[in-house]
Each structure stands twice: as C-alpha cells, then as structure tokens.
Amino acid sequence: xxxKILRIGAVTLTGGIVLALGFALVMMNSVTLQDRLVERALTxxxxxxxxxxxxxxxxxxxxxxxxxxxxxxAQSCVAVFAxxxxxxxxxxxxxxxxxxxxxLPMGRLSGVxxxxxxxxxxxxxxxxxxxxxVRGRPQKLDVYGGPGVAQVVDGFNMAYGLDxxxxxxxxxxxxxxxxxxxxxxKTIKGDRVIYxxxxxxxxxxxxxxxxIEPAYGYRFDYQGRSVLISGDTTKDGNLIAAxxxxxxxxxxxxxxxxxxxxxxxxVAAGQENLGxxxxxxxxxxxxxxxxxxxxxxxxxxxxxxxxxxxxxxxxLLKRIFLRGVDTVRPEGVLAASDGTRISLxxxxxSLEVTP
Ligand SMILES: [Zn+2]
Ligand SMILES: [Zn+2]
Numbered sequence: 001x002x003x004k005i006l007r008i009g010a011v012t013l014t015g016g017i018v019l020a021l022g023f024a025l026v027m028m029n030s031v032t033l034q035d036r037l038v039e040r041a042l043t044x045x046x047x048x049x050x051x052x053x054x055x056x057x058x059x060x061x062x063x064x065x066x067x068x069x070x071x072x073x074a075q076s077c078v079a080v081f082a083x084x085x086x087x088x089x090x091x092x093x094x095x096x097x098x099x100x101x102x103x104l105p106m107g108r109l110s111g112v113x114x115x116x117x118x119x120x121x122x123x124x125x126x127x128x129x130x131x132x133x134v135r136g137r138p139q140k141l142d143v144y145g146g147p148g149v150a151q152v153v154d155g156f157n158m159a160y161g162l163d164x165x166x167x168x169x170x171x172x173x174x175x176x177x178x179x180x181x182x183x184x185x186k187t188i189k190g191d192r193v194i195y196x197x198x199x200x201x202x203x204x205x206x207x208x209x210x211x212i213e214p215a216y217g218y219r220f221d222y223q224g225r226s227v228l229i230s231g232d233t234t235k236d237g238n239l240i241a242a243x244x245x246x247x248x249x250x251x252x253x254x255x256x257x258x259x260x261x262x263x264x265x266x267v268a269a270g271q272e273n274l275g276x277x278x279x280x281x282x283x284x285x286x287x288x289x290x291x292x293x294x295x296x297x298x299x300x301x302x303x304x305x306x307x308x309x310x311x312x313x314x315x316l317l318k319r320i321f322l323r324g325v326d327t328v329r330p331e332g333v334l335a336a337s338d339g340t341r342i343s344l345x346x347x348x349x350s351l352e353v354t355p
Pocket of ligand 2: 116118209232
C-alpha cells in the first residue's frame with residue numbers, strides 16, 4: 001500500500017514540522033532559553049580562536065585577498081606570525097572585520113607594514129588600531145611604510161584622536177590606557193632590513209607600482225623558513241632577486257582578459273570613466289602567468305595568489321583566472337581566499353594549508 005505509507009509519511013512529516021514550530025515558538029518566548037543559547041554561541045565562538053599561531057615557525061593568515069575589484073571580500077591584508085611576533089601587511093577595507101571574525105589575537109599585534117598608500121591597502125588602519133588596543137596591545141602601534149607613511153599615520157591619529165580620548169575617559173586608564181593609544185610612523189628608505197629581533201628578520205623590498213615611488217614588498221625569515229609578500233607590482237626583477245629560494249612567494253594578480261572584459265562592459269553601459277580607470281590598472285599589476293614565471297625565476301617552493309583583480313567569484317571565473325598558469329608552473333601554486341592559513345614549521349620543509 002504505497003499510497004498509505006506516503007500518507008502516513010506526510011502526516012508524520014507534518015507532525016514533525018508542527019512540533020518544531022511549537023518548540024521554536026517556546027524558545028523565542030523563553031528568556032532563560034534565549035540567554036542560554038546566546039551564552040553557548042559566544043562561548044563556542046571564543047573557543048574557536050586559534051591559539052597556536054607562530055610558535056617555532058611561520059603562520060600566514062589571509063585577512064583580505066581582494067583588490068578594489070571585488071565586493072564582499074576584504075581588501076589586501078596578510079597576517080604573519082613568527083614566534084610571538086605578529087605583523088599585518090596592509091589593512092584594506094573590511095580587513096579589520098575579517099581579522100576579528102577569524103579570531104586573530106589582535107592584542108599580540110607587533111606592527112603594521114604598509115606596502116603603499118592606495119586606499120585598498122590602508123582603509124582599515126584605524127579599525128585595526130582599535131581592535132588591537134581594546135584587546136590589550138602593550139605598546140603604541142608601529143606602522144612601517146615608505147616616505148609618506150607619516151602623513152597617513154598623522155591623518156589617522158587626527159581622525160581618531162577624539163575617539164582615543166572618549167574611550168580612555170569612559171573606560172579608565174586601566175582598561176584603555178592612553179599610553180598605548182595611537183599609531184607611530186616608521187619611515188623606510190630604500191631596500192633594507194627593517195626588523196631584526198628574536199630570530200625574526202623582515203626585509204623591505206622595493207617593487208614596481210608607478211606612480212607610487214617607492215612601493216614595497218616584505219620578506220620574512222624565521223627559523224630557516226621564509227615568506228615574501230609582493231604588495232602591488234608588475235612582474236619585477238628586484239622582487240624576484242629578493243625572493244630567491246623563498247619557501248612561499250605570495251604574489252598579487254590581475255587577470256588581464258577579465259579586466260579588459262569588465263572595462264568593455266562598463267563603457268558599453270555608458271560608464272566611460274570607470275571603464276577607462278579599470279583599463280588603466282593593466283599597466284601596474286602582474287598577470288597570473290607572469291606571477292608563475294616570477295616564482296619559477298626566483299626558485300620559490302610555493303606560489304600563492306592574493307589581491308585578485310577582479311575577485312573570481314564563481315567556478316567559471318576561477319577557471320579563466322588560472323588560464324595558462326599550469327603550463328608555466330604545473331605544481332606549487334595555491335589560490336588563497338579570506339581565511340586561508342599557511343603554516344611553515346621551523347627548520348623543516350613542511351607546509352600545511354587550511355582550509
Ligand atoms: Zn591594491
Ligand atoms: Zn596599489
């Protein structure tokens with residue numbers, strides 16, 4: 001009697017739905033249950049905070065992988081942990097929100113390294129300052145960058161100055177000390193080591209992103225492991241030389257065919273200025289195939305893409321984005337997204353990627 005079984009099934013299903021709805025109604029009206037659910041959710045969320053970042057090696061967590069061509073994703077931001085040090089390379093729009101959603105230990109923040117001062121690399125600097133200050137950062141926040149970094153830092157300090165004062169006044173010096181409020185500019189000139197302590201060496205590397213002069217990439221060396229983050233650049237000889245033998249080369253990418261198609265569509269829709277602006281970006285970034293060539297020339301073990309222009313938001317666009325890459329570099333290529341973590345154990349060859 002298949003029809004009876006179905007009917008019984010339907011009755012059972014309906015009964016289940018009624019029961020679930022009834023339960024949901026009771027839940028919504030029970031203050032005790034509501035509070036318990038919130039408490040449980042908060043505890044679960046806080047317990048997911050990663051506690052083992054850095055340690056005896058290098059951990060890299062992507063807190064933003066978008067260029068300005070990519071709504072939704074956070075813009076340029078890479079967190080690098082080495083031992084107990086924690087640096088952020090760039091703080092693009094939405095990256096402070098992403099960093100806190102990922103549970104990064106913001107109170108440990110040692111400094112920010114700005115590659116250059118395009119808005120998609122600095123927009124969240126004020127929020128990164130706040131996110132680390134409220135979590136107990138023990139010193140003012142050092143911000144490294146080329147000439148011009150003092151102007152950026154002064155601007156953020158001025159814009160957020162009243163906020164610093166309000167929070168100390170409201171929460172007291174014990175909770176929000178004014179001695180740790182504020183950003184401190186550290187100006188870099190030329191290619192040089194900008195940090196060398198506790199076994200961690202950070203080298204600033206000039207790259208090619210005209211008219212910005214200089215724009216920087218940063219190389220991290222710790223416990224025999226190394227990571228170089230390109231910042232925004234064309235395929236560049238100085239970057240390739242600095243990346244010689246690096247474990248991981250994290251390189252920006254612009255897919256020229258997708259950018260040209262976007263530009264053409266904007267012009268056709270009557271947005272000539274925006275179409276031209278998009279077209280202009282072709283001359284100061286690196287295509288995925290060029291980035292693969294750069295990684296090969298440097299002898300990098302792994303190439304990791306980030307700062308996507310545009311952000312490939314579906315399987316078709318991802319396929320187009322990687323066109324030709326496997327011909328140049330069949331292995332050792334990863335495409336990062338917001339939240340990707342790469343772990344390099346000290347004095348080993350291991351590389352772990354999550355998710
Ligand atoms: Zn950029
Ligand atoms: Zn740029």
